[in-house]
Amino acid sequence: MIRLRDYEPLLNELSVPGRRGYYLPECDVPGKAEDYLPSEALRKEDAPLPELSEVDVVRHFSRLSDLNYCIETGIYPLGSCTMKYNPKINEYAASLPEFANLHPMVPVSAAQGALELMYKLQKYLAEITGMDAVTLQPAAGAHGEYTGLAIIAAYHRSRGDHDRVEVLVPDSAHGTNPASAAVAGLKVIEIPSDSRGLVDLEGLKAALGPRTAALMLTNPNTLGLFESDIVEIARLVHEAGGLLYYDGANLNGTMGVCRPGDMGFDVVHLNLHKTFSTPHGGGGPGSGPVGVKKHLEPFLPVPVVALSESGEYYLDYDRPQSIGRVRTFYGNFGVCVKAYAYIRRLGPEGLKRVCEYAVLHANYIWARLREHYRFRYDRICKHECVAMPTKEMMDNDVHTKDIAKRLMDYGYHAPTIYFPLIVPEALMIEPTETETLQELDGFCDALIAIKKEALENPQVVKDAPHNTPVRRLDDVAAAKNPILNWRKLGNL
Amino acid sequence: MPYIPTTPEETRRMLSVIGVEKIEDLFADIPEEIRLKRPMDLPKPMSEAEVKRHMEELANKNKVLINFIGAGAYERLIPTIVPYILSRWEIYSAYTPYQPEVSQGTLQMIFEFQSLMCELTGMEVATASHYDGATAAAEAALMSCADTRKHKVLVSRAVHPQYRDVIRTYATGQRIEIVEIPIKDGRTDLAELEKLLAAKDVAGVILQNPNFLGQIESMAEAVQLAHKAGALGIAVFDPISLGVLAPPGEYDADIAVGEGQSLGLPLSYGGPYLGIVTSKERLVRRLPGRLIGATRDVDGKRGFVMTLATREQHIRREKATSNICTNEALCATAATIYLAALGKEGLKEVARQCVLKSHYAYEKLTSIPGVTPVFTGPFFCEFALKTDKLTPKEGYKGLADKGFAAALDLTPYYPEYEGAMLFAVTEARTKAEIDALAAAMGGLLA
Numbered sequence: 001m002i003r004l005r006d007y008e009p010l011l012n013e014l015s016v017p018g019r020r021g022y023y024l025p026e027c028d029v030p031g032k033a034e035d036y037l038p039s040e041a042l043r044k045e046d047a048p049l050p051e052l053s054e055v056d057v058v059r060h061f062s063r064l065s066d067l068n069y070c071i072e073t074g075i076y077p078l079g080s081c082t083m084k085y086n087p088k089i090n091e092y093a094a095s096l097p098e099f100a101n102l103h104p105m106v107p108v109s110a111a112q113g114a115l116e117l118m119y120k121l122q123k124y125l126a127e128i129t130g131m132d133a134v135t136l137q138p139a140a141g142a143h144g145e146y147t148g149l150a151i152i153a154a155y156h157r158s159r160g161d162h163d164r165v166e167v168l169v170p171d172s173a174h175g176t177n178p179a180s181a182a183v184a185g186l187k188v189i190e191i192p193s194d195s196r197g198l199v200d201l202e203g204l205k206a207a208l209g210p211r212t213a214a215l216m217l218t219n220p221n222t223l224g225l226f227e228s229d230i231v232e233i234a235r236l237v238h239e240a241g242g243l244l245y246y247d248g249a250n251l252n253g254t255m256g257v258c259r260p261g262d263m264g265f266d267v268v269h270l271n272l273h274k275t276f277s278t279p280h281g282g283g284g285p286g287s288g289p290v291g292v293k294k295h296l297e298p299f300l301p302v303p304v305v306a307l308s309e310s311g312e313y314y315l316d317y318d319r320p321q322s323i324g325r326v327r328t329f330y331g332n333f334g335v336c337v338k339a340y341a342y343i344r345r346l347g348p349e350g351l352k353r354v355c356e357y358a359v360l361h362a363n364y365i366w367a368r369l370r371e372h373y374r375f376r377y378d379r380i381c382k383h384e385c386v387a388m389p390t391k392e393m394m395d396n397d398v399h400t401k402d403i404a405k406r407l408m409d410y411g412y413h414a415p416t417i418y419f420p421l422i423v424p425e426a427l428m429i430e431p432t433e434t435e436t437l438q439e440l441d442g443f444c445d446a447l448i449a450i451k452k453e454a455l456e457n458p459q460v461v462k463d464a465p466h467n468t469p470v471r472r473l474d475d476v477a478a479a480k481n482p483i484l485n486w487r488k489l490g491n492l
Numbered sequence: 493m494p495y496i497p498t499t500p501e502e503t504r505r506m507l508s509v510i511g512v513e514k515i516e517d518l519f520a521d522i523p524e525e526i527r528l529k530r531p532m533d534l535p536k537p538m539s540e541a542e543v544k545r546h547m548e549e550l551a552n553k554n555k556v557l558i559n560f561i562g563a564g565a566y567e568r569l570i571p572t573i574v575p576y577i578l579s580r581w582e583i584y585s586a587y588t589p590y591q592p593e594v595s596q597g598t599l600q601m602i603f604e605f606q607s608l609m610c611e612l613t614g615m616e617v618a619t620a621s622h623y624d625g626a627t628a629a630a631e632a633a634l635m636s637c638a639d640t641r642k643h644k645v646l647v648s649r650a651v652h653p654q655y656r657d658v659i660r661t662y663a664t665g666q667r668i669e670i671v672e673i674p675i676k677d678g679r680t681d682l683a684e685l686e687k688l689l690a691a692k693d694v695a696g697v698i699l700q701n702p703n704f705l706g707q708i709e710s711m712a713e714a715v716q717l718a719h720k721a722g723a724l725g726i727a728v729f730d731p732i733s734l735g736v737l738a739p740p741g742e743y744d745a746d747i748a749v750g751e752g753q754s755l756g757l758p759l760s761y762g763g764p765y766l767g768i769v770t771s772k773e774r775l776v777r778r779l780p781g782r783l784i785g786a787t788r789d790v791d792g793k794r795g796f797v798m799t800l801a802t803r804e805q806h807i808r809r810e811k812a813t814s815n816i817c818t819n820e821a822l823c824a825t826a827a828t829i830y831l832a833a834l835g836k837e838g839l840k841e842v843a844r845q846c847v848l849k850s851h852y853a854y855e856k857l858t859s860i861p862g863v864t865p866v867f868t869g870p871f872f873c874e875f876a877l878k879t880d881k882l883t884p885k886e887g888y889k890g891l892a893d894k895g896f897a898a899a900l901d902l903t904p905y906y907p908e909y910e911g912a913m914l915f916a917v918t919e920a921r922t923k924a925e926i927d928a929l930a931a932a933m934g935g936l937l938a
Contacts, residue, residue: 007793011604011832021833022571024841028923029852033736033844036851038870041708043738047612051835058573061601061829065582068597072581078590085495086585089540094760095575098551104762105561106897107888113553114761127533139623139763140818142805150665179805179815183634185665188810228521257519262526273818277495279581281822282598283588283620283782285764288818301661324661328564328626328654328751329762341547345494347537356515357496360506363518367510380510380518404591414591419806436497437506468593470795478787478799482776484617485607492786492794 006469008063012486015050021057067469068282069413075439077365079384079416079428080174080222082252082274082358089345090277090338099337104329108314114333115313118305121340122289128343128351129248129268130261131291135300136331141249143326144269144288145180145216150323151267151292151299152214152243153184158299158321164213164241170199172223172420174249177216186213193422197223197377199233212242219246219263220253220382222420222428224362234264243267243296251275252432253359253383256352266293272332275354276339287335301326357433358383361440365429368444372451376423384430386423387415390451398454398461400425405472406453406464410446494537558925560853560891560898562874562916563704564625564652565762566732566754568842569920571833574756574826584822588782592797593789598821599796603784605824608831612734612839613748614741615770620782621824622767622816625751626658629698629728631769631780631814632747633659636696636724637668638778638813644669645696646688648680650703651728653905659698673697678707678867678876682714689721696747700728701737705902706874706914707867712743719744731755731768731827732918733872735843740770747771756830757823766823777803780814842919846873849926850917856930857915862937866912873918876902878911881937887913894932 034042052060069076076083094100102114122134138144149167156164167181168189178188191207194200199217215237219227227233237244246260246268252275260268272278273286280286292300302322303315315330346354359382366385370378373387389400404414404427416428431440453461465471483489498506503515512518538546559567578584582597589595589602602620609618622628633645645663647656649672656672663670674684680699688694697718701709715725724746729739732754740748752766753759771779777800785799805812834842850873857863857877866876877899879887884901891898899913906912917926 008600010600010607011828012607015835020835020838021573022835022838024569024838024845024919025922027845027848029848029926031848031851033847036847036870037708037736037872040712041737041870043734043736044742046836046840047734047739049608049611049831049834049836049839051837052832054571054573054833057829057832058577060832061577061583062580064597064600065577065580066597067595067600068582068586069591069594070582070586072585076587078587081587083587086581087495089543091579091584092544093547093551096547096551098554098556100758100760101556101567102554102761103557103559103561103567103759103897104565105563105900106555106557106559107892110555110557110892110897111761113550116553117550124534130528139627139820140816142815142817143623143627146815150661153665175804175806175809175812176815176817178810179808179812182810182812183662183665183815185667226519226521228523231523231526254522256528256532258522258526258528262528271818279584279822280587280818281584281820282586282595282601282825283821284819285821285823286818287764323664325626325654325657326661327624327658327763328652328765332763333761334758334764337547341543344535344538344546345540345543348532348534350494350537351532351534353493353496356518357493357498359518360498360503360510360515363510363512364506380512380521382518405593408591408594413594416590433496433498437502465593469596470593470789470793471791473592473789473795473797474787475797475799478785478797479802482783482799483786484776484783484799485603485610487607487610489786492788 005063008060010486011050014052014056014060017051019051019053021052021054074412075431075435075443076413077415077429077431079430080249082430082432084277084432085434086277086279087342090341093341094334094337112313115305117340118336119307119313121336122305124343125270125289126291128255129291130259131268132294133297133300134289134291135304136289136336137301137326138288138290139327139332140284140286141269141271141288142176142180144290145176146183147290147301147326148245148267148269149180149184149186151296153186154299154323155296156213163211166211167213168207168215172221172422173216173218174247177247197225198227198229201229204236208236208240212240214243214245216245216247218250220250223377223386224381224384225377226382230263249274250383252355255355257355266296272335272339277342278335278338285332285335287332299323354433361431361433361435364440365431365444369447372448384428387427387429388423388425393451393454396454396458398458400427402461402464403450406450406461407446408465409467412443412446557892557895557897560896560915560917560929561900563900563914564751565759566918567759567920568754568918570756573833574829577829578826583825589798592795596795599784601825601828602821603796605828606784608828609768609770612731613770614739615748616773617776618770619779620784621820622769622781623820624765624767626655628749628767628769629655630659630662632726632749633696634666635747635778636726639724639775640695642693642695644671644694646671646673646694647698648673649675650680650705651698651700652704677869678705679869680709680714682710685714686717689717692721694721694723696724696726698726702730702733702872705867705876706871707869708872715744732843735839752827755827757826764820764823766820766827778813781816781819845919849921853917853926856926857933860934860937866909874914874916876912876914879937884911884913890936891932896929896932898929
């Protein structure tokens with residue numbers, strides 16, 4: 001690959017004393033700031049920040065951005081991450097100055113547009129998930145999980161059910177599920193998957209009991225398979241006195257076709273940065289709204305956006321059973337604006353079509369690859385499929401990591417790898433509805449070509465990537481002697 | 493079809509490769525009884541042009557006010573290059589950098605963010621970001637308990653009330669006791685703090701500087717008291733204030749957290765914002781969320797990777813230091829661009845202008861007959877006033893009617909300071925706007 005510059009110094013290495021990239025207006029009031037502050041409160045030396053001109057800064061970040069793969073470069077088939085195209089109209093909407101410059105503490109009368117948007121988005125998300133009430137406060141999926149579990153814990157406590165502290169989590173679950181349960185102060189009980197890749201009903205029954213607070217389930221699960229026993233699962237959990245938590249990471253696989261609320265779930269979190277097309281920003285911000293059924297509504301975090309009888313939107317703090325706040329203000333509003341614009345653009349049929357084509361594209365990949373790669377669960381999937389290298393590839397010492405790295409030489413981002421944990425050497429592929437047939441074919445052709453290489457010339461795969469700005473990096477050294485800021489670089 | 497490129501002909505081809513007749517066949521495993529047999533009850537679709545108009549109409553229902561409110565979110569001058577650079581989709585549409593070879597842009601930007609946070613705070617390590625200042629403070633409280641194996645955290649009553657709420661929410665699940673340190677004249681009462689520490693059963697002590705009421709705290713003394721009792725000193729800082737105020741590293745804080753919205757992020761009605769988490773090196777393995785580290789590739793070239801992941805949820809599951817996965821990477825990138833543009837002199841200048849403009853406003857407002865300060869200690873850019881005539885509700889509403897967001901009512905948070913109204917002035921305000929505010933206030937009192 002031809003790349004004009006594939007190395008960019010750090011900001012501190014570019015710094016030249018005396019340069020500035022931004023000039024404030026001249027201060028139009030008199031005085032010397034230091035005179036107003038006690039000397040012991042002042043910093044002894046200036047913060048040693050780099051000094052760059054405006055052009056330096058623009059070029060630096062332009063060059064760095066050239067080193068990134070992104071969804072606007074091509075397919076980004078990370079399983080369970082739902083990397084779909086980010087519509088530009090959404091970005092336009094969120095950047096409107098009346099939204100972008102709105103202070104969160106202005107009187108509600110000055111924020112009616114923002115509150116109307118939030119109120120309606122709450123309603124739309126409730127309808128999409130089959131829930132009764134929604135909070136937009138959580139900042140990301142895991143934050144939503146924590147919020148949902150805190151609601152469940154508060155519900156059990158309110159009923160005097162103090163022993164219900166166990167959360168059942170399938171062995172195929174996202175890592176955030178058990179971690180969120182732990183933060184909410186609940187105990188994690190792992191339950192097994194059966195030979196179909198679904199929740200093992202006998203294992204579930206054995207784990208249920210008077211200490212069960214909830215079952216957390218992703219449906220479709222992380223194998224891309226629909227938990228078709230869900231009605232029975234819901235009945236068992238509810239009969240045992242527990243609640244059902246829906247991890248909405250994979251909502252793209254069922255949206256408009258069936259709803260968590262109708263499956264029997266009591267709580268759901270969504271990832272607006274997945275299903276609802278908001279950009280992932282290199283790791284965030286996301287937004288993790290939580291929906292609940294009626295009996296859990298009193299426990300939602302404060303404030304809740306509400307509509308008064310006189311038609312004014314307001315922030316309702318009068319909720320004595322609330323779990324409290326989970327963050328400042330009202331959530332990642334800017335992300336909510338984008339999700340709202342997406343829902344209005346697509347409407348009910350459009351959202352269902354999103355799901356249908358996400359599932360069609362995933363099955364197409366499965367169908368094209370199944371002769372070339374192994375599939376432990378070799379059947380129709382939902383929004384993602386999980387492949388494995390064949391025995392012959394492994395015999396040549398070519399593993400999932402090597403395949404992922406070699407894909408980059410072909411110009412494609414890798415799938416999620418080594419997850420779910422119950423599939424060894426997993427390549428978890430989620431194409432989403434926004435990819436073209438040509439892009440899907442190109443991606444499958446690359447994987448098929450890599451298989452051929454693995455059998456005929458494995459070294460080229462094992463040494464990959466060859467064409468990227470950097471090649472394989474030494475993770476072990478990075479963890480052994482962590483260099484976490486530029487002061488620690490030494491001669492690196 | 494919007495955002496779906498696949499044509500009917502291509503759909504047929506794909507179905508035939510899969511070996512099914514129609515798309516519905518792919519959903520055959522979903523039980524009949526739970527299928528949604530009607531369209532979702534949502535508004536009908538709009539064209540892009542209609543969405544655009546609709547969003548503009550919604551936005552226009554908000555009123556634009558001249559902002560004199562802070563309370564944890566600050567209107568600032570944002571260099572034009574910050575939103576411009578952020579709008580590059582190589583930055584905003586990338587995922588978490590799971591494959592470092594094709595994510596060096598994101599990884600280096602976040603490494604630079606971590607480095608800048610260390611330079612700014614004087615702390616030894618910083619994470620890749622957290623949700624916001626309040627959740628960062630809650631994580632700091634949990635970290636102090638994990639580190640000291642104690643279960644009580646002291647939080648000053650002068651810490652942002654919403655931060656205290658969030659800390660309490662997190663503490664409930666973890667069975668951590670939260671005890672409030674009383675305030676005196678708008679500042680943390682250090683004599684009371686010393687008493688609360690006497691039993692030596694405290695994990696961490698949390699103070700905010702400048703505090704929610706705008707006052708400057710005696711951070712060094714508070715941290716010293718915490719250390720004497722075997723507790724960690726935790727600071728909640730305002731990054732802009734560190735242009736002039738002593739950074740947490742200088743007064744020996746163990747953990748320092750803050751809200752990074754001020755570093756180039758729009759107000760956006762409360763989010764997305766930026767949680768900053770920094771600590772001493774010794775606590776690095778207890779930090780929540782992602783860390784980016786430097787290393788070399790097989791050719792010896794410098795590169796960056798996510799590191800120390802064994803603390804994190806995808807590896808450690810229920811034993812992870814935190815459940816955070818998605819963070820606020822793009823907001824951290826905004827902060828990195830902002831600080832790169834401002835640099836050493838620029839940040840100092842922003843902080844100085846905040847001090848000067850807020851003090852000018854304070855002088856102007858308190859010279860109005862009937863307006864008096866609630867506290868007399870030094871402040872950075874925020875101050876509380878009361879009047880002999882107006883209730884805060886009347887002030888807040890009266891000023892809003894005249895085009896100002898100002899005079900935030902403190903009574904719901906601090907009943908003991910009944911009648912107090914909070915004002916904030918940043919570098920974004922001009923002298924003319926401050927004079928207009930004072931005139932409006934004078935008008936309300938006349």
